[in-house]
Amino acid sequence: MSQLETPAPVAHDRDDERLVGSHGLRGAVRGTVDRVRAGELGAVPVILGLVVICVVFQALNSLFLSSENLSNLLLESVPTGVIALGIVCVLLLGEIDLSVGSVSGVAGAILCVLFVNKGVPGVLAIVLALLVGVGAGALYSVIFNRLGVPSFVISLAGLLAFLGLQLALLGSQGAINLPFDSTLVKFAQLDFVPQAVALVIVLLIAGGLFATGFYNAQARHKAQLSGASNQLLLARSIAVLVIGLVAVFYLYSGGGRGIGWMFVFFLVLVMVMHYVFTRTGFGRSMFAVGGNEEAARRAGINVHRVYAAAFILCSTFAALGGVLASARLAAVNQQSGGADVNLNAIAAAVIGGTSLFGGRGSAISALLGILVIQAISNGLTLLNLNSSYRFMITGGVLLLAVAVDSVARRSRASSGRA
Amino acid sequence: MTASAMPAEQGTEPVLSLRGISKTFGAVAALTDVDLDVGPGQVVALVGDNGAGKSTLVKVLAGVHTADSGTITFEGREATIVSPHDAQALGIATVYQDLALCENLNVVENLFLGHELNKKRLDEVAMETRSWELLRELSAKIPTVRIPVASLSGGQRQTVAIARSLLGDPTLIILDEPTAALGVAQTAEVLNLIERLRERGHGVIMVSHNMADVQAVADVVCVLRLGRNNGVFNVDEISSEEIVAAITGASDNVVSQRARRRAGATPATPQEG
Numbered sequence: 007m008s009q010l011e012t013p014a015p016v017a018h019d020r021d022d023e024r025l026v027g028s029h030g031l032r033g034a035v036r037g038t039v040d041r042v043r044a045g046e047l048g049a050v051p052v053i054l055g056l057v058v059i060c061v062v063f064q065a066l067n068s069l070f071l072s073s074e075n076l077s078n079l080l081l082e083s084v085p086t087g088v089i090a091l092g093i094v095c096v097l098l099l100g101e102i103d104l105s106v107g108s109v110s111g112v113a114g115a116i117l118c119v120l121f122v123n124k125g126v127p128g129v130l131a132i133v134l135a136l137l138v139g140v141g142a143g144a145l146y147s148v149i150f151n152r153l154g155v156p157s158f159v160i161s162l163a164g165l166l167a168f169l170g171l172q173l174a175l176l177g178s179q180g181a182i183n184l185p186f187d188s189t190l191v192k193f194a195q196l197d198f199v200p201q202a203v204a205l206v207i208v209l210l211i212a213g214g215l216f217a218t219g220f221y222n223a224q225a226r227h228k229a230q231l232s233g234a235s236n237q238l239l240l241a242r243s244i245a246v247l248v249i250g251l252v253a254v255f256y257l258y259s260g261g262g263r264g265i266g267w268m269f270v271f272f273l274v275l276v277m278v279m280h281y282v283f284t285r286t287g288f289g290r291s292m293f294a295v296g297g298n299e300e301a302a303r304r305a306g307i308n309v310h311r312v313y314a315a316a317f318i319l320c321s322t323f324a325a326l327g328g329v330l331a332s333a334r335l336a337a338v339n340q341q342s343g344g345a346d347v348n349l350n351a352i353a354a355a356v357i358g359g360t361s362l363f364g365g366r367g368s369a370i371s372a373l374l375g376i377l378v379i380q381a382i383s384n385g386l387t388l389l390n391l392n393s394s395y396r397f398m399i400t401g402g403v404l405l406l407a408v409a410v411d412s413v414a415r416r417s418r419a420s421s422g423r424a
Numbered sequence: 425m426t427a428s429a430m431p432a433e434q435g436t437e438p439v440l441s442l443r444g445i446s447k448t449f450g451a452v453a454a455l456t457d458v459d460l461d462v463g464p465g466q467v468v469a470l471v472g473d474n475g476a477g478k479s480t481l482v483k484v485l486a487g488v489h490t491a492d493s494g495t496i497t498f499e500g501r502e503a504t505i506v507s508p509h510d511a512q513a514l515g516i517a518t519v520y521q522d523l524a525l526c527e528n529l530n531v532v533e534n535l536f537l538g539h540e541l542n543k544k545r546l547d548e549v550a551m552e553t554r555s556w557e558l559l560r561e562l563s564a565k566i567p568t569v570r571i572p573v574a575s576l577s578g579g580q581r582q583t584v585a586i587a588r589s590l591l592g593d594p595t596l597i598i599l600d601e602p603t604a605a606l607g608v609a610q611t612a613e614v615l616n617l618i619e620r621l622r623e624r625g626h627g628v629i630m631v632s633h634n635m636a637d638v639q640a641v642a643d644v645v646c647v648l649r650l651g652r653n654n655g656v657f658n659v660d661e662i663s664s665e666e667i668v669a670a671i672t673g674a675s676d677n678v679v680s681q682r683a684r685r686r687a688g689a690t691p692a693t694p695q696e697g
Contacts, residue, residue, distance in 0.1 A: 018556045022567040225549045231556075287543030290529075294537055297528035304488065304524040305538035305588075306509045365528040 017232040034238050043417075051410050052358055052374040055403070059378065063385035070385055073262025079377075079384045081194070081266040085110070085331035086347060087376035088272060090354035091279055092323025094372050095316045097355055098283070099296045100364020101150075101157040103320045105164035106351050109142050110328030111343025112168045115175040117329050118182035118338045128190060132329055139325025142168065143318030150317065151310040157317075165348070173340060181339035184332060194333035197267040201258045204265050208250035216243035268330065272373070279369035292316060296364030327351075346397065353400060354379050357407040361415075378403065437500055438463050439596050439627040440485075440516075445494035447480055454480040455651045458494070462596060462627040467618060469642035469659070470631045473671055477651040478631045482600050485629070486518035487511035499595065517594035519585045519602060531555060531569035531576075535588045558587045562617055565610075578605035586614065596627040603637055615641050635664040649673055 042050055063070040089106050096103045113135040120131040146160050176182065184191050199207070216239055223233030258264045283289040294302040295312045303309045331347075332338040356362060357378050358371025379400060386396045438461040447455040455477045462468045472478050483489045485496075487508040496503050498514050505511050511518070525534050532548070532555045541547040541554075555569050564583040566576065573581060582605050589597055599618070603611040618641045621628050632638050638645060639659060647654040647670040655670045665683070 019568060025567050229549045229553045231549065231552055285546050287540040287546065290533060290540060293529060294526045297526035301524040301526050304508050306512045307538045
């Protein structure tokens with residue numbers, strides 16, 4: 007991030023003689039390599055993992071990388087991905103929520119009971135389902151802040167309690183179907199972005215990336231700080247543009263339905279949370295509490311409020327994930343939010359690079375992690391392997407991801423980046 | 425030994441005055457009836473042996489602990505401090521001995537933690553510019569402000585912690601052993617800085633074990649012993665030996681015995697506390 011275009015006046019942040027110079031594109035590449043060596047892996051392992059998974063499954067079944075399958079894979083990853091986004095919020099604080107699966111199931115059940123059985127308008131039913139998530143998080147945070155019960159235990163109790171609530175709501179019939187012509191089901195199953203719109207979105211993202219980068223660099227130069235060079239910004243935007251355009255053309259070719267609106271919705275959520283984590287005072291206080299709670303408290307941060315916000319965000323994202331899952335399935339049943347949803351969401355956040363120990367992570371990790379999990383599950387389904395293998399392989403990948411994180415931590419410690 | 429209680433006569437009205445502060449932890453009375461006055465532009469050294477209650481007193485002022493009894497008068501008004509936020513709102517900034525920095529955050533993020541500029545869209549440029557200004561003012565030897573604090577040395581971290589306390593332009597600054605982890609040049613810088621704080625009219629409380637530092641910058645020495653006041657002295661009118669005597673509670677103490685044994689007869693300034 008620290009390049010200098012004109013070497014003439016030395017920027018305030020580059021005049022220490024101990025700083026090893028890094029100029030222009032080559033400096034940026036070398037800086038990245040150095041950071042990875044020092045254990046700042048960022049998204050590198052996940053992306054490598056995704057590539058390996060794609061190569062392996064494509065070799066085993068040529069349908070895996072077909073545009074049709076990829077479109078489907080993207081849509082399929084959204085509900086658990088949204089839940090994983092909530093998990094990132096609590097993991098950043100070094101806490102955990104094991105009840106996200108149950109909460110998502112309850113939210114789906116409430117949506118269906120209200121919308122189908124009671125005839126409540128759809129929007130209101132969704133809002134009420136989300137409010138259950140808000141309520142669950144608020145309850146957890148009161149117990150956590152007032153009584154000091156570990157979040158592990160609170161959410162384990164929540165897991166059971168909300169599972170019971172879900173079964174009670176569904177009653178003896180055990181499953182409720184959502185009508186196929188409802189807007190929600192269409193949104194989750196049938197609404198795809200027209201190709202032209204998708205291209206415009208890619209252009210806007212690449213352009214926006216360059217514009218904000220350029221604006222930031224200008225502001226930094228004006229304040230006599232070093233900023234990213236135009237070369238680097240341009241190279242980054244062009245890379246995003248090319249990858250985006252190739253992806254769009256591929257997904258809309260050969261029987262592929264393209265990109266679903268629900269996936270776009272997920273991307274927007276990821277970007278909003280990324281902004282919150284990296285560019286707001288609240289996001290910064292989350293990292294601070296996760297890194298050193300006492301220091302955060304002494305800095306005047308209301309630590310209790312940060313915990314409360316994180317638990318509420320997590321449960322609300324879980325409820326939203328539950329709503330999307332029932333829309334995707336067009337039904338809710340006793341298994342909704344059960345079995346592997348919980349662990350997949352947590353595994354996704356961790357595989358994506360969010361530390362289990364607090365203070366490190368990003369919103370992007372939820373996106374990358376869920377793509378890994380979903381790719382594995384999808385690939386194994388194509389191979390007609392049953393869920394027993396899926397569990398074992400996902401477990402192995404999770405262990406690998408945490409092992410990579412631990413090794414990276416060690417090398418960070420040895421190169422003083424802790 | 426001139427251990428007569430001598431309140432701070434300097435300045436006009438004290439910025440901070442404590443009366444009868446007591447604090448117990450279970451069966452242990454950490455502070456008993458402690459009085460303290462700090463005037464504007466006055467550096468008060470708070471000295472005492474380990475367990476004398478210095479850190480507890482600092483934490484009471486910083487809002488980490490709440491006093492069981494006693495009154496705190498800040499800028500002429502009685503104040504209650506029950507949280508770190510209260511202390512900051514009053515204008516009391518504290519630099520802790522156990523450095524309260526987040527290791528996973530970088531220097532700028534730590535400096536502005538809790539007081540970020542423009543919380544809805546962080547103004548990174550302004551924060552970084554201000555950080556460089558502050559660090560230059562302190563002559564800090566920090567190569568870049570965009571690395572995690574984890575990779576800084578103890579002295580560099582202390583500098584960051586002190587720089588942070590200055591951001592809110594506080595009325596009273598409390599430094600808990602500010603030079604304990606610093607090298608020679610950085611100690612001198614911190615002492616210079618404390619003098620600059622005094623010139624700017626800040627009240628300063630400095631907890632220290634280092635008599636040389638106390639003699640160098642303090643105006644008034646307040647001695648605590650076993651949680652009680654054991655004398656307040658003008659630093660010009662007292663020698664290091666007398667301070668040590670007040671700290672240990674006897675003129676014939678381990679430190680003076682050592683000094684006599686060395687027989688050098690030079691008016692000794694004890695090397696270490």
